[in-house]
Amino acid sequence: MVYGDLLTRFCSICGRLESPEMPLVDNLCWDCYKARNKMIIVPKDLTMEFCGSCGSYKLHGNWVKPKGLGDPKLSSAMEFVEEHVKLKGSGSLRALEARGIGGGRISVLVRAHGTVDSRIPVYDEELWVDLKVKSVVCPRCAKVASGYFSSIVQVRAHGRPLTQHELSIINEIVEKVLNSEFNRSGFTLNYKVEAVRGGLDYKFDNFRLARKVAYEIYKRLGALIKESHKVIGFDGSRGSRISRLSISVRLPSFSMGDIVNFNGRIARYEGFSGGKFLYYDLESGVKGSVNYRDAWHGNVEINIICRSNELYSGFVNSITDDGVEVVDSSGRVYKALKPSSFNIDVGNHVNFIVFNGKTIIVSKRRGFIER
Ligand SMILES: [Zn+2]
Ligand SMILES: [Zn+2]
Structure with missing residues (x-):
C-alpha cells in the first residue's frame, strides 16, 4: 500500500x-529494545559474608x-542475590537455582517476570548472577x-x-523453647547444659531464651524464679554496659508422687497446674491444692513424709470391717485403714506409709501378679 509504505518504520538495529x-x-x-535494556540490574562486586x-x-x-532448605551457602546466595539485584521497569524477581563456580564464587540464576517498558508486553528474562562469598x-x-x-x-531443687x-520435663521444655525460637527468628540458638x-546449668547467648525457659519450668513444675544481673563489662562501640543474666529456678522440696504433709493433711503430691500444687488427701480421698505463693512464702506447713521411691510395699492379707491387714516381704504385719477412694482385694500388692503410728495405703502396685 502506498500510504503504508510511506508510514512504515523499521528497527534501527536489526532493520x-x-x-x-x-x-x-x-x-x-x-527484541532489540529488550536486549539493550535489561530488566535485571546487577550491582557491581556482589560480596556476601557467610558464617x-x-x-x-x-x-x-x-x-x-x-x-530455604538444602545447602545453607547456596540458599543464602539465592536470598542474598534476590535482595541485591534490582528490577528495572515493573514485575517480580526470583532466584531459581545456585551453583558453586569455584574460587569462592557462586552463580545464581535469576528470573525476572515483567516488562522493562510499559509499551512492551510482559515477558521473562533470566540471568546468571555471580557473587563472591x-x-x-x-x-x-x-x-x-x-x-x-x-x-x-x-x-535446682530445694x-x-x-x-x-x-529432668526429662526440663529437657523437653528446653528443646521446645529452642525449636519455637528457631522457627520464629531463624537464628541458630547456641546453648550449653x-x-x-x-542440678543443671543452662547457658544461653540470649536473655529472651533464658527467661522463656525459666518461665516454662515455673509453669510446669511450680518453680520459684529469681533473676539477677551482673555487669561484666562495657561495650565501647555501643556505649552500653554488658551484663550477664542469672536466673535461679528452684523446684519445691517435694516432687511428683511424694507423700507430703500439706497443712496437716497427709497427701500425695500430684503435680503443679494452674498456679497450684495439687494433692490427693490419702485419708479423706479428697483432692486439694496449695497456692503457689502460699507454698513459697511459707504460709502453709509443708513437710515431706515419704519420698515416692521410699514407700513400703506389701500384700493385702485380709480385709475386715475394722481394716486391712498388710504383710511386707519380711512377714511383718501392718494394720491399715481401708483406702477411701479405691478398692483393694485380698492378695493385692500395695504401697503404704507408716506415719505417726498409722499405716496408710497409698496405692495399688501395678505390674504384679496377684496371688
Ligand atoms: Zn531489532
Ligand atoms: Zn555463625
Missing part, C-alpha cells in the same frame, strides 16, 4: 519492520539464617567459640536432687 502488533519503542523492535559454623549470612547489616565467623559464633554466654539458668521425671552439684 525489522514495524507492525501494528509490534510498534517500535524508541526506534527499536521489542560456615552456623550457616547464616549478613544481610543489610544483620546476620540471618537462610529460609567471603567466609567469616559471625559475632554470635565468635562469642560461643570464646565460651561466652550472656545468660545462665540455674535449675534440699534434694532433681528427679528423673523432672552443664550438670553441676544439685
Whole structure:
C-alpha cells in the first residue's frame, strides 16, 4: 500500500519492520529494545559474608539464617542475590537455582517476570548472577567459640536432687523453647547444659531464651524464679554496659508422687497446674491444692513424709470391717485403714506409709501378679 509504505518504520538495529502488533519503542523492535535494556540490574562486586559454623549470612547489616532448605551457602546466595539485584521497569524477581563456580564464587540464576517498558508486553528474562562469598565467623559464633554466654539458668531443687521425671520435663521444655525460637527468628540458638552439684546449668547467648525457659519450668513444675544481673563489662562501640543474666529456678522440696504433709493433711503430691500444687488427701480421698505463693512464702506447713521411691510395699492379707491387714516381704504385719477412694482385694500388692503410728495405703502396685 502506498500510504503504508510511506508510514512504515523499521528497527534501527536489526532493520525489522514495524507492525501494528509490534510498534517500535524508541526506534527499536521489542527484541532489540529488550536486549539493550535489561530488566535485571546487577550491582557491581556482589560480596556476601557467610558464617560456615552456623550457616547464616549478613544481610543489610544483620546476620540471618537462610529460609530455604538444602545447602545453607547456596540458599543464602539465592536470598542474598534476590535482595541485591534490582528490577528495572515493573514485575517480580526470583532466584531459581545456585551453583558453586569455584574460587569462592557462586552463580545464581535469576528470573525476572515483567516488562522493562510499559509499551512492551510482559515477558521473562533470566540471568546468571555471580557473587563472591567471603567466609567469616559471625559475632554470635565468635562469642560461643570464646565460651561466652550472656545468660545462665540455674535449675535446682530445694534440699534434694532433681528427679528423673523432672529432668526429662526440663529437657523437653528446653528443646521446645529452642525449636519455637528457631522457627520464629531463624537464628541458630547456641546453648550449653552443664550438670553441676544439685542440678543443671543452662547457658544461653540470649536473655529472651533464658527467661522463656525459666518461665516454662515455673509453669510446669511450680518453680520459684529469681533473676539477677551482673555487669561484666562495657561495650565501647555501643556505649552500653554488658551484663550477664542469672536466673535461679528452684523446684519445691517435694516432687511428683511424694507423700507430703500439706497443712496437716497427709497427701500425695500430684503435680503443679494452674498456679497450684495439687494433692490427693490419702485419708479423706479428697483432692486439694496449695497456692503457689502460699507454698513459697511459707504460709502453709509443708513437710515431706515419704519420698515416692521410699514407700513400703506389701500384700493385702485380709480385709475386715475394722481394716486391712498388710504383710511386707519380711512377714511383718501392718494394720491399715481401708483406702477411701479405691478398692483393694485380698492378695493385692500395695504401697503404704507408716506415719505417726498409722499405716496408710497409698496405692495399688501395678505390674504384679496377684496371688
Ligand atoms: Zn531489532
Ligand atoms: Zn555463625
